[in-house]
Amino acid sequence: MMHVELITIGAEILLGQAVNSNAAWLGSELSALGWPVARQTTVPDTAPAVEKSLEEALERADLVITTGGLGPTSDDLTKAAAARLFSISMREDPVLLDRIKTIFAERRSPFPPGAGVQALVPEGAEVLPNDWGTAPGLVLRSRPGQFQERSNMLILLPGPPRELRPIFACHVAPLLKRTFGTETAWSRRVFRTTGLGESFLEQAISDALPPLLEQGLDVGYCARPGEVDLRVMAQTSKAELLFGEFERVLRNRVGPYIYSDQNETLEEVVIQLLRHQRQSLVLAESCTGGYLAHRITNVPGASDVFLQGFVVYSNAAKQQLLGVSDNTLSRHGSVSEGAAREMAEGGRQRSGATCGVSITGIAGPGGGSVEKPVGTVFIGIALPSGTQVFQFCNAFDRLTFKEVTSQQALDLLRRGLKGLPWA
Amino acid sequence: MMHVELITIGAEILLGQAVNSNAAWLGSELSALGWPVARQTTVPDTAPAVEKSLEEALERADLVITTGGLGPTSDDLTKAAAARLFSISMREDPVLLDRIKTIFAERRSPFPPGAGVQALVPEGAEVLPNDWGTAPGLVLRSRPGQFQERSNMLILLPGPPRELRPIFACHVAPLLKRTFGTETAWSRRVFRTTGLGESFLEQAISDALPPLLEQGLDVGYCARPGEVDLRVMAQTSKAELLFGEFERVLRNRVGPYIYSDQNETLEEVVIQLLRHQRQSLVLAESCTGGYLAHRITNVPGASDVFLQGFVVYSNAAKQQLLGVSDNTLSRHGSVSEGAAREMAEGGRQRSGATCGVSITGIAGPGGGSVEKPVGTVFIGIALPSGTQVFQFCNAFDRLTFKEVTSQQALDLLRRGLKGLPWA
Numbered sequence: 001m002m003h004v005e006l007i008t009i010g011a012e013i014l015l016g017q018a019v020n021s022n023a024a025w026l027g028s029e030l031s032a033l034g035w036p037v038a039r040q041t042t043v044p045d046t047a048p049a050v051e052k053s054l055e056e057a058l059e060r061a062d063l064v065i066t067t068g069g070l071g072p073t074s075d076d077l078t079k080a081a082a083a084r085l086f087s088i089s090m091r092e093d094p095v096l097l098d099r100i101k102t103i104f105a106e107r108r109s110p111f112p113p114g115a116g117v118q119a120l121v122p123e124g125a126e127v128l129p130n131d132w133g134t135a136p137g138l139v140l141r142s143r144p145g146q147f148q149e150r151s152n153m154l155i156l157l158p159g160p161p162r163e164l165r166p167i168f169a170c171h172v173a174p175l176l177k178r179t180f181g182t183e184t185a186w187s188r189r190v191f192r193t194t195g196l197g198e199s200f201l202e203q204a205i206s207d208a209l210p211p212l213l214e215q216g217l218d219v220g221y222c223a224r225p226g227e228v229d230l231r232v233m234a235q236t237s238k239a240e241l242l243f244g245e246f247e248r249v250l251r252n253r254v255g256p257y258i259y260s261d262q263n264e265t266l267e268e269v270v271i272q273l274l275r276h277q278r279q280s281l282v283l284a285e286s287c288t289g290g291y292l293a294h295r296i297t298n299v300p301g302a303s304d305v306f307l308q309g310f311v312v313y314s315n316a317a318k319q320q321l322l323g324v325s326d327n328t329l330s331r332h333g334s335v336s337e338g339a340a341r342e343m344a345e346g347g348r349q350r351s352g353a354t355c356g357v358s359i360t361g362i363a364g365p366g367g368g369s370v371e372k373p374v375g376t377v378f379i380g381i382a383l384p385s386g387t388q389v390f391q392f393c394n395a396f397d398r399l400t401f402k403e404v405t406s407q408q409a410l411d412l413l414r415r416g417l418k419g420l421p422w423a
Numbered sequence: 424m425m426h427v428e429l430i431t432i433g434a435e436i437l438l439g440q441a442v443n444s445n446a447a448w449l450g451s452e453l454s455a456l457g458w459p460v461a462r463q464t465t466v467p468d469t470a471p472a473v474e475k476s477l478e479e480a481l482e483r484a485d486l487v488i489t490t491g492g493l494g495p496t497s498d499d500l501t502k503a504a505a506a507r508l509f510s511i512s513m514r515e516d517p518v519l520l521d522r523i524k525t526i527f528a529e530r531r532s533p534f535p536p537g538a539g540v541q542a543l544v545p546e547g548a549e550v551l552p553n554d555w556g557t558a559p560g561l562v563l564r565s566r567p568g569q570f571q572e573r574s575n576m577l578i579l580l581p582g583p584p585r586e587l588r589p590i591f592a593c594h595v596a597p598l599l600k601r602t603f604g605t606e607t608a609w610s611r612r613v614f615r616t617t618g619l620g621e622s623f624l625e626q627a628i629s630d631a632l633p634p635l636l637e638q639g640l641d642v643g644y645c646a647r648p649g650e651v652d653l654r655v656m657a658q659t660s661k662a663e664l665l666f667g668e669f670e671r672v673l674r675n676r677v678g679p680y681i682y683s684d685q686n687e688t689l690e691e692v693v694i695q696l697l698r699h700q701r702q703s704l705v706l707a708e709s710c711t712g713g714y715l716a717h718r719i720t721n722v723p724g725a726s727d728v729f730l731q732g733f734v735v736y737s738n739a740a741k742q743q744l745l746g747v748s749d750n751t752l753s754r755h756g757s758v759s760e761g762a763a764r765e766m767a768e769g770g771r772q773r774s775g776a777t778c779g780v781s782i783t784g785i786a787g788p789g790g791g792s793v794e795k796p797v798g799t800v801f802i803g804i805a806l807p808s809g810t811q812v813f814q815f816c817n818a819f820d821r822l823t824f825k826e827v828t829s830q831q832a833l834d835l836l837r838r839g840l841k842g843l844p845w846a
Contacts, residue, residue: 016451028439289720297712309734
């Protein structure tokens with residue numbers, strides 16, 4: 001198996017000022033290409049730390065990819081560290097310098113002092129053009145014997161995701177395919193489930209797994225708020241057969257809990273169902289505060305089926321915008337089966353959408369009581385066939401509450417649209 | 424400086440099925456305590472990879488913290504790897520086993536096969552109780568000479584954030600303070616800015632920095648969509664003086680761009696301003712699809728000032744819910760200065776809120792034209808003193824578009840509320 005390592009350069013990641021989304025994105029792309037990452041390291045932007053981590057990785061790996069430290073400020077040190085390690089000097093690339101000057105001219109921005117540093121490249125490095133920013137990607141190849149017996153490859157990429165991602169897609173992926181070929185590749189498939197814990201998933205399939213594992217299937221679990229991914233991997237030559245057998249077992253045991261085998265998000269699946277059924281959607285959210293609308297509108301083309309959303313924090317808004325009744329609010333409160341029902345149905349009637357989803361609950365940290373503790377939530381699903389309301393207790397921090405609750409709402413809508421049992 | 428390393432265990436992180444939020448959270452907590460993380464490594468959940476990374480880190484660090492691999496499934500290997508490395512055996516802890524059985528009984532769930540594995544602990548390890556899940560944290564101390572001349576510490580924590588975080592806060596932080604004391608600590612301060620690129624920020628302060636750097640101030644930049652953090656660090660004994668001098672320079676040069684020096688988010692700052700000024704807020708979002716409402720409602724207590732939000736994707740919804748005029752829509756379209764103005768003012772009038780914020784634009788990938796390319800967006804700010812509309816071109820991917828645009832809207836509201844110049 002080809003050994004790939006990622007190095008993330010930037011104290012902000014170590015200090016927790018930012019999550020390492022680049023490592024996740026590259027990890028996903030590389031495993032989709034068939035070369036899963038074997039190790040990822042984050043180091044601060046100091047010259048000794050960068051150089052040491054590069055050297056260690058180059059002594060182990062066939063391919064090392066770094067992100068970050070290619071910008072114009074004083075803590076951008078990656079190129080110089082790589083040049084020292086490869087014992088090569090730096091040169092100014094006149095084409096790059098012109099391009100950087102043009103970018104600032106087009107933005108009508110003055111050329112900042114120090115921005116020219118981004119036109120320096122190590123001698124002999126292949127330059128990967130950056131059409132989305134100022135710092136190019138760079139490829140260095142070691143001589144046999146320099147770090148390992150055979151030559152290996154170091155690729156330096158800029159840190160900003162909107163530059164890193166297109167450079168990888170346009171330049172790095174084709175380069176890797178040319179260089180490493182597909183015979184080294186592994187295949188992967190992910191089954192996304194919601195509604196069952198990972199222990200129960202494992203238990204449901206455990207008796208059928210051993211023969212598949214013996215034949216080289218690798219199975220992993222990844223639990224996130226409100227969902228568990230089952231991930232299978234195998235050498236590409238054996239993958240079709242093993243994946244097919246695994247899927248047969250999985251669908252047989254826990255079919256209704258699987259919402260995608262295509263790496264889709266639950267919101268993508270729901271939007272597709274709505275589109276295929278020529279349905280439309282209205283959302284009425286209280287405690288999730290727009291998060292469900294945000295998830296829905298993350299899907300390109302959501303506007304085909306999503307008509308409108310209400311974020312109704314106050315009781316007045318629930319009454320005025322959705323027609324929740326005085327009687328329900330005074331007798332049962334805004335967090336109740338009746339309020340959820342009236343919100344879903346009111347949104348559906350007033351918007352003309354065929355499907356209404358409502359969420360009302362107590363996200364916390366404050367606002368709980370003995371009868372309705374923090375985490376209590378009612379989800380209403382109003383479909384042409386009728387309205388159902390479901391109660392959950394999602395006692396989590398505020399963001400996890402939003403994630404889990406929006407997941408439950410989307411899954412209930414999925415089950416309703418597909419005519420699956422509710423749980 | 425104390426050397427701290429984090430090891431994340433889990434193929435799902437390397438495969439990009441999840442971002443490494445645990446490393447970010449622990450990094451932030453540890454640097455707030457005064458011990459910034461020097462290196463973070465992610466390895467897959469295979470025994471050789473876990474054991475090798477533990478050994479390497481223990482040979483370098485005073486403190487190593489791992490997350491993940493303590494659960495009940497077959498890919499949970501961290502405890503066994505640590506026990507082998509420390510040459511100690513495992514024992515079943517009867518108190519832990521009872522607790523795990525009680526948890527499943529309380530959930531009225533059957534006791535899953537394999538769940539008892541979580542009651543095994545390495546001999547001599549200190550057990551950190553997990554009141555939020557089934558896998559406890561564990562602390563191992565090496566003998567002098569085992570990995571380094573002096574004894575060092577390994578702490579194993581479970582991967583799920585809602586277990587990891589309270590175990591760290593309740594048990595790990597006090598343990599570290601007792602063990603390592605405060606004389607080893609560094610101080611940190613972060614100034615959060617929005618509206619200026621990092622090159623320009625650096626340029627604005629560059630002439631005043633060298634004497635501060637000579638005295639031991641460490642300055643770093645972290646750029647995210649729509650904002651740049653300036654981070655200063657120094658040994659705690661010198662920090663007050665150096666931070667004070669740095670802040671004086673920074674406020675003098677770029678004061679209006681700084682929105683927090685207290686690690687607050689921009690939405691927290693805006694909610695506080697609204698609360699102090701006894702104002703209230705309504706949101707009318709088209710292309711950001713509820714993301715601004717989501718950000719606002721992430722702040723506990725947002726309901727004090729946030730009355731309601733509209734996610735108005737369709738023209739019909741813009742007219743019906745906010746009173747956008749036929750004339751404006753037919754002459755200028757829904758992405759226009761006039762539509763933004765009418766959305767902000769309409770929301771304000773209909774909800775009774777004192778402040779209305781509207782966003783209408785083209786998030787892409789489709790929907791652009793020559794006059795209004797993808798990324799075109801109008802933001803309306805309706806305050807008691809009048810309404811202003813601002814135009815931007817945020818040509819990014821869909822999520823970055825939402826992040827940058829919501830940031831601009833929040834910053835415009837902040838500037839409006841504080842009476843700062845608009846840009």
